[in-house]
Amino acid sequence: MESPALEDAHLVAETLAGNQVSFQLLVERYQERLFALARHYTRSAVEVEDIVQDSFLKAFKRLDTFDHRSSFYTWLYRIAVNTILDALKRKGRSPVQAVEDPEVVGRPGPVQGVAPDAGLEREEISRVTHEALEHLPEIFRTVLVLREFEGLAYQQIADTLGISIGTVESRLFRARARFKDKLLALYPEFSGE
Amino acid sequence: MTTMECNDHLALIPGYLDGELSEAQAAPLRRHLLDCRGCRTAAQGQRALSRWFEAELPVAVPPGFAAHVARRAFAGDTGDGRSPGASAQPAAARGEILQFVLHATAAAAVILIVVAGWLRGVDLPAGSDLRADDAPPASLEQVLGELDRLDGLDRAERVPAVPAPVAPVAPVAPAREVRER
Numbered sequence: 001m002e003s004p005a006l007e008d009a010h011l012v013a014e015t016l017a018g019n020q021v022s023f024q025l026l027v028e029r030y031q032e033r034l035f036a037l038a039r040h041y042t043r044s045a046v047e048v049e050d051i052v053q054d055s056f057l058k059a060f061k062r063l064d065t066f067d068h069r070s071s072f073y074t075w076l077y078r079i080a081v082n083t084i085l086d087a088l089k090r091k092g093r094s095p096v097q098a099v100e101d102p103e104v105v106g107r108p109g110p111v112q113g114v115a116p117d118a119g120l121e122r123e124e125i126s127r128v129t130h131e132a133l134e135h136l137p138e139i140f141r142t143v144l145v146l147r148e149f150e151g152l153a154y155q156q157i158a159d160t161l162g163i164s165i166g167t168v169e170s171r172l173f174r175a176r177a178r179f180k181d182k183l184l185a186l187y188p189e190f191s192g193e
Numbered sequence: 194m195t196t197m198e199c200n201d202h203l204a205l206i207p208g209y210l211d212g213e214l215s216e217a218q219a220a221p222l223r224r225h226l227l228d229c230r231g232c233r234t235a236a237q238g239q240r241a242l243s244r245w246f247e248a249e250l251p252v253a254v255p256p257g258f259a260a261h262v263a264r265r266a267f268a269g270d271t272g273d274g275r276s277p278g279a280s281a282q283p284a285a286a287r288g289e290i291l292q293f294v295l296h297a298t299a300a301a302a303v304i305l306i307v308v309a310g311w312l313r314g315v316d317l318p319a320g321s322d323l324r325a326d327d328a329p330p331a332s333l334e335q336v337l338g339e340l341d342r343l344d345g346l347d348r349a350e351r352v353p354a355v356p357a358p359v360a361p362v363a364p365v366a367p368a369r370e371v372r373e374r
Contacts (some may be wrong), residue, residue, distance in 0.1 A: 024263035032257055035252045049255060056262045059273025083272075116244055130246045147211065148246035154213050173207055180242055 008072035014064055027056050033150070034080050040145045041084050042134060051087055055080040070111065070159055077152075078160045081142060088138060114180050114190050132183045140175035147172055197226070199232055206236050210243070 008029075014022035031052065038051040059079050066075050115124045133141050144158060146152045157168045185193050202225045208214045209222050226233045331339075 020263050020267045023266060024259045027259035027262050031254050032252045035254055039252065040351055049258070053258075053262055053265070054272035057270055060266035061271045107308070114238075114245075123250065125245060125247075126250050132245075132271055138301075144246075148243060148248060154208075169208065169213075172211075176242060178241070178356065180244075183245070193271070 005071055005108075009068060010175060012063060012066060015060070023060060026072075030076055034076070037080055037145065037150060038084060039122075040130065040141070040149060041088065043130075047087070051083055052080070054087075055083045058083060058143050075157055077146075077150075077156075078162075081146075081160055085138065085142075086154070087185055114183055116190070128183070128187060132179055132186060135182045135186075136175065136178050139171060143168060143171045144179060145174045202232050203231070203235055206232070206239055210236065210240055221303060251257075 008026070011026045011029075015026065034052045034055055035048060038048040038055075042048060042051070055065065055076070059076050061114065062079070066072065067079045116128070133144065136144070143157060146157045147154075154165050154168045154172075156166045157163075157172075161168070163171075202222050205214060205218060207223050209219055214222070332339055
């Protein structure tokens with residue numbers, strides 16, 4: 001049995017040789033992850049599908065440039081994130097909505113905990129989380145999504161966004177603080193104080 | 194109470210919770226968290242925040258999505274220049290059709306101009322008495338006579354031939370002729 005990376009490499013090679021079924025298998029392998037990723041940025045199912053479709057089509061177009069230095073998954077994610085950010089720009093949403101420059105402003109204090117109530121249903125937690133996320137500047141939302149939902153390591157986030165690990169670390173720290181502030185602004189009852 | 198040592202450790206807590214610290218960095222932090230109630234509370238608080246991200250709902254991928262995308266990819270769709278949304282694709286298609294019509298019209302106009310220019314240069318017969326045949330002009334009498342002749346030929350072809358009258362058959366008496374000889 002081949003490892004996922006070897007299987008990816010094999011499917012990429014087969015796709016480049018003109019095998020449509022191999023590309024279909026690549027899409028099947030990662031479609032759920034990209035749908036989950038895109039869903040964090042828009043509530044429109046049509047837009048989510050368009051974004052994921054465009055991401056795969058762009059990946060196909062550039063497949064011969066995939067040099068296997070990173071995993072196929074990381075490479076595909078980079079394309080998907082850029083496609084999402086492009087789509088948001090076309091919709092008139094700036095990737096940076098914050099007045100401050102997050103790379104310049106100093107760090108806030110430690111992020112204190114705000115946990116969801118034990119009685120909250122899964123759907124309710126998800127709805128509240130996404131509502132708070134929607135209010136974050138895109139650069140903060142992206143690192144949170146990649147780290148918290150997708151479970152990417154700092155290095156993978158850095159590779160995906162083309163930034164340094166130090167920037168990932170500081171951006172993530174501020175993103176968490178912003179998320180908590182927005183959560184409490186929207187739902188003060190979760191402060192637990 | 195937060196000390197200088199605490200500030201150093203607090204800065205490491207997010208990386209520690211994200212599993213990004215080396216063991217050389219994590220081990221002293223773990224020891225500190227055991228001893229320091231304030232930093233331990235901060236770590237617990239940050240861990241609690243991540244629980245908001247654990248309630249991911251299942252993703253519903255449309256049936257046949259992968260096959261559809263693969264077909265489009267191999268059909269040459271690059272996914273560029275198209276904004277998400279249901280109306281984007283028809284608009285793009287309409288633009289392509291309009292562009293094609295404009296190009297085709299321009300090409301047809303160029304061809305017409307070239308052909309017209311070529312025709313002007315060609316040595317064509319000219320004159321006021323152009324005819325389709327080389328025969329000299331005929332008089333009215335000649336034309337009427339020719340028409341009568343053609344009518345006569347036409348009638349002759351149409352009238353069926355009258356068969357010749359059949360002669361009565363004489364009785365045959367070969368035996369008698371033989372006896373007279």
